[in-house]
Amino acid sequence: MQERGLKMSEFVAQFNLEVLNKGTDFDTMLLTITDVNRPGLQFHDFYDYFDPRRLQVVGKAEITYLKGLTEQRRRKCFDDLFLYDIPALVISRGLDCFPECLDSAREHGRTLLRTEDTTVEFTSRTIEFLNRYLAPCVTRHGVLLDISGEGVMITGDSGIGKSESAIELIMRGHRLVADDAVEIRRISNQLIGTAPEVIRHYIELRGIGVIDVRQLFGMSAIRAESQINLVVQFEQWDNTKFYDRLGIEDHYIDILDIQVPCVTIPVRPGRNLASIVEVAAMNNRHRRYGYNAAQELAQRVDLRAEGKTKG
Template sequence: MNTNRSVRVKDIVEKFQMEVINKGTDYDTEILTITDVNRPGLQFIGFFDYFDPRRLQIIGKSEVTFLRGYSAEERRKRFEDLFCYEIPALVISRNLDVFPECLEMAQKHGRTLLRTKYTSVEFTAMTIDYLNHALAPVITRHGVLVDVYGEGVLIFGDSGIGKSETAIELIKRGHRLVADDAVEITRIGSTLSGTAPELIRNYLEVRGVGVIDVEKLFGVGAVQDSTQIDLVIQFEKWEDDKFYDRLGLDENDTTILDVPVPQITIPVSAGRNLAAIVELAAMNNRQKKHGFNSAREFAAQIDGHIDRVTRENELKNQNP
């Protein structure tokens, strides 16, 4: 699992086409490791408690208007206090003019000074969204990921048990392949998203046939770049002496990147239509998310029937 991810400041500059006003001494190597950004309004009045210098610093119209109320010497002191910290960069929004004192202190302390055309709110939202994805924890698991009726279904199982063959049948039924063999799973907040490594994207291996390009064989509608992971299905060989849940009342979760995901086990044996079972599992999982549980409803009906029969028998016994 890769949880120590980082983004270079220069990559953010290129992505959002920012203007570099001053290159800091570490501009080529400076990295961001957390998703939060900071607007240093409190720091400009001298409050540095709980200040995290690892964050990208952003000032906009409010901060600039506030700083105009100071003399040049006072502004110089405010910017020097900020640049004494090893911040990755200070970004000025709206293409606002740069205070000479700001540029002077940035050059003195070797800090990166940037400018963007976007407003502070726009740039903050775009940057946080970008960092949330770029810095998200990632793990690679062996399996098959398909989108079935809008549900992201991750299929695990031993090699040769039929994962890829099931994926082919699902594709023929109109569903979409996301990844075969290796699935890259990313956690953003409490949501898991899966995709295929770039090198094997849209490819699927079938023993006896070889590797096929699903997009070219079945069309662009047969593949999907990524999907949220909603359900994990574990394929395992059928064991006659093992008990398998027949009602579906047992609800189990598996944990991936500290996020619980519903999991079911499907026993594999000759004659079972695995693609149809996966479709049913996906639809059933979607219904459960919307508050409808067939197994519980069935069990409640059985319990209700037993209660009625019991009461009727008791009445009969009381009034023979």
């Protein structure tokens, strides 16, 4: 799992923030957690449970309170806050910055920013963005497709037929998310997959080479990201191995501590893998909605057997 952090300079550019003062750590400071803090309690000298890693945001309420203080008291409020190694202090609504705040930020080498957004708008956008950017992330080898609204990741050994099956599924109207490498993030207990930027929309087909799915099939054939609902594992057919023919037992694979339904498809000449994957996706959706064909068949067989026994 990758340790992720967002550079303060990149955050400023992403949100088009005005830089009132560059801290001494402006180019090296990383945002590593998604929480933000409004330091109203801290301006009342309450620093219990204060986490300095959080971005600090002041809005109209805090500014109005600070206006009622003397210059010396305001300066102390900012000095106490800037003693901590905070990423930055952001002033919302485009409000004026107190001279005491700017002087204290310069003295302590802290970053001071300003946004035209309201406090609620800025904090909600920031939390949403950081939740996605800082989400736990892994990269898995495979192909990810959106099949009738189901996010299906196909895995298996190199050359087993993943990309070929993906092309056939795309020609049937389904959408490609990623080929070869799938970046997976855990966001709000969901797994969201996407393609690395450099290979997005491309598929490699042995004998043909690399193709651009977006250029060949149009925008309707691609999707930027998808939730991962099912993992389909391709493996070479093994005559000595028993393959489940009923599907009564559920199988799962662990990705970032989330259990994802998983099916294994044995590969051998003559099997239409694209059709099998398509059916697996639709069947998985039915199971999520509470319908299990294998269990229903087993119940019918049991009822028939009980009826014959009673007769």
